[in-house]
Amino acid sequence: MNTDIAIKVTNLTKQYSLGKKKEESLRSSLTSIFQSKKKMSDVFLAINNISLEIKKGDIVGVIGKNGAGKSTLLKILSQITKPTKGKIEINGRISSLLEVGTGFHPELTGRENIYLNGTILGMTRKEVKDKFDEIVEFSGVEKFIDTAVKHYSSGMYVRLAFAVAAHLEPEILIIDEVLAVGDAEFQKKCLGKMQDVAQQGRTVIFVSHNMPSVKALCNKGIVMKNGELVYNGEIQEAIDLYQIKNIKTKSNQFKKSTDSPKTNEPVELLDFEVVPRNGNLLTMFSGIDFVLKFNSHVENKTIDLTFEVVSQDDVIVFHNGATVTPENNSEIGEYLVTCSLPEQLLNAGIYSVNLIFGENQRFLLKQYEDIISFEVLQEIAGSNSSKLPGIVFPKLEVLSEKTSA
């Protein structure tokens, strides 16, 4: 293996058995001895055949949506869990930081926890001792160092935990979202510390959803989607790719391209558009219409249509729909569907839509993921008030009366 490569991953796959994972019991094991045929269980590929190389000194940001396989990749690289297939070669002392404060015990004092956490992270007691003063100073909890950490505020706890982690000196460092802790000032301090680490020529692998910090820290980027490697290269391109793919596009229109070949799909979406019901801007108060056209190639079926609206942080706002041809009366030809959302349902924000065509509300006919996205504006044009938190913004009916003097 080339000496300037820190990590080389070849055909890595990690497979989980769904459902079985947690429920394996003595009984099922005993009964499986007597069953010649093993029941096929659903499998889920958290990592699907990934190969990549990471050079020494690279600061690599791993980005992707929740469930893309980022954390699983880190767990395998950190040797916490074993891959199902594939091979990994690692050149250098490796430390992983998937959580701050692993092994912290509430009954023990700050001092004791520094030793405990330090040795858990792979330092020797001597190394911890040598860095002890630095760690305490970095954490800023000198006064409480001999107090049990159960009496710490959550901020102090996290600061102490990060301080220990920040003083690790591995050649390869794996970090998962640990910057999402503490107040803004402390986060800045952490970023600074990580930049120091980066400048010392170490290799860092960093998972985060926070694009500004990924951009500030990393020079290389890896984009993952559904367990697969989508991109491995320069950080800016990785971020662009991720944002175009995942942070929803501005397009609130879908039009089937005219030159696409004729398909054998039972249904085929032609047009899909999100429009305001009142006025010409999509706002919290405008009311929202989903207008779509599709071609049906099936006869005498009950076609139903489900809209799944997903917020920018991947929360499903709703998953709901209706039958288009309620009584087994679908015909071949074009249908126009308008679905109206009431005013004051969605809060301001960017949403994306998954569209699912089904038959009898049981069988899947065709599914369109992330087909369009749309932005609901705060209020009317020109308003500069900031967005309120929350996904929904329901109309509240308030009754109040005076009940006593």
Place this chain on the structure above:
Amino acid sequence: MEKNHKIIDANHSHIIPDFKELYRYKDLFVTLTWRDFKVRYAQTTIGLLWALIQPVVTLLILSLVFGKFVGVKTDIPYLLFAMTGMTIWTYFSYVMTNAGSSIIASQGMVKKIYFPRLIIPLSKAAVGLIDLAISLVIMVILMIYYGIAPSSNAWLAPLFILMGMIAALAVGIWLSALTVRFRDFQHIVPFMVQIGLYVTPIAYPADFAMKQLPSWAATIYYLNPMAGVIQGFRWSVFGGEAPGNMMYVSFAMILFIFITGLLYFRKVEDEMADYV
């Protein structure tokens, strides 16, 4: 090739535990042992006294039931007789109970960081040594009280204590690995401890049981690793009739459980994080 070159290969796994790596993590072992010890008595008012009270209470109950009610005849005062049995047994049952559930109890760590998982049950076995030391002290105090001198075989006593420690660790390793896969063992272990107290010659001499059992059952009796250890320990301290060949059945059993335990633990170690 650099010294920190490591290869993780899905198609190739080690059957034998990596003892070199285990040694590299010795500081973690020390810290975890010390943490458990500290936490165990941290919030109690009488602290270490609990480690004294538990065996003493069991001892008193055993002498009441077996010494007084049943009237078991022993060469030495019954209290002392039962105490010698209790020493190693207390340690054994402590390790069995605590090592057994240890990996589940440390799941927060297991899921978030790599280290040889064997460190966890090992540290539990080390914490239990405190209890062992305390019960040995009680035993010596009783010997002084009754004015009984140790026999000429006493130099063998450490060997039996060592065998007891290996047995405890062996069972602890097995149970810790099994409990991760099959939570049922959390319920089975308390039974094992309870039954073990009676099928081990703690409160009665082994002959007492042998007289009632056909010879084939005697072999089964000694498959209990603790049977040979406790009988041997008592012989080394007080003399009397030397334990027979049956003791080797227990010893063979201990080695068997220990080696298979290490192998089984190694086999499931890589996947523990997925199961806890």
